[in-house]
Amino acid sequence: MKQIKILEAPSFNDFIDNIEQHSKKFISNVVVAYRGANFSKEEQYKIMQKIGDTLNWYPKTGYDYVGKTYYQENHSRKYVKDPTRTDPEKILLSFHMEHTDYINPMVGATWNMYLFTGDSKNGRTAFVDTSELYKTMPEDWQKFLSNCVEIIKKDVKISDTEYEMQSHKIKCVENHWFDNTPTIRIDLDTQENTEGIEFLDGKEVTKDDLVLFQKIKNFVFDQILNNEDIRWYHEWQQGDLVIVDLFKMAHAVYGGFLPEEREFCGYWAYRSEITDKW
Numbered sequence: 001m002k003q004i005k006i007l008e009a010p011s012f013n014d015f016i017d018n019i020e021q022h023s024k025k026f027i028s029n030v031v032v033a034y035r036g037a038n039f040s041k042e043e044q045y046k047i048m049q050k051i052g053d054t055l056n057w058y059p060k061t062g063y064d065y066v067g068k069t070y071y072q073e074n075h076s077r078k079y080v081k082d083p084t085r086t087d088p089e090k091i092l093l094s095f096h097m098e099h100t101d102y103i104n105p106m107v108g109a110t111w112n113m114y115l116f117t118g119d120s121k122n123g124r125t126a127f128v129d130t131s132e133l134y135k136t137m138p139e140d141w142q143k144f145l146s147n148c149v150e151i152i153k154k155d156v157k158i159s160d161t162e163y164e165m166q167s168h169k170i171k172c173v174e175n176h177w178f179d180n181t182p183t184i185r186i187d188l189d190t191q192e193n194t195e196g197i198e199f200l201d202g203k204e205v206t207k208d209d210l211v212l213f214q215k216i217k218n219f220v221f222d223q224i225l226n227n228e229d230i231r232w233y234h235e236w237q238q239g240d241l242v243i244v245d246l247f248k249m250a251h252a253v254y255g256g257f258l259p260e261e262r263e264f265c266g267y268w269a270y271r272s273e274i275t276d277k278w
Helices: 012-017 019-029 041-055 130-135 139-146 207-226
Strands: 005-008 031-035 070-073 091-096 106-116 125-129 148-157 163-171 173-175 182-184 194-199 232-234 241-244 249-254 262-270
Touching (some): 005 019, 012 041, 041 106, 041 262, 091 125, 125 130, 130 182, 139 148, 139 173, 148 207, 194 207
Parallel strands (some): 005 031
Antiparallel strands (some): 091 249, 106 241, 106 262, 125 249, 148 194
């Protein structure tokens, strides 16, 4: 089992005073945990802004996006009746990447685990770096996939109680928001809901192209969903603050906990200034 980087948390003031150092640690490790942080939600958001100042994500200092970036999560909504909830060896929330259909994508987040009363073996978070996965593919696959735009069907929330199936076009490979590394961005929630592909260079798509695309997509899904050798894990403790690169890190949550035992505060970070158009 490969564990993500765990650091002892400094005080909040020390964290802010050394924000460039902490930003560099995050970039070099892709996901990092600060043990014993116990930061407040307000302090957590301030850290998000300061990292934005350093790495050029949003929010930054002077941008008040709390209402658009904040959420709380205990995984009770869809999964409370799932039998895997009580099994720490079963994945409860399947591998996914955050809203690859967004025009202005989520590039990072902080997760502040302010409630965690179970065993650290329960409720683990697993990660797969899709930029590293891209490097394992043959060069001809890399070139082909980098030219692909997949058209998928996906439920979109249109009101508090209504969802509508809509089509979205997603670039299968995009350059990373910070270092321009090619990164696989295939939507992991829609393996069966594909409507086909287009090519960025405008070339006509043939039947052979569709066969090759499906072969590559099946490889990506198989590696992320089944290859435990490429996974990294975080075993939580109460007070942990995790900073994660959501542009490249597919992630999943293991079971073994109830909603009242595990809850965190999250803040999203976006590539560009946040508007009402995602």
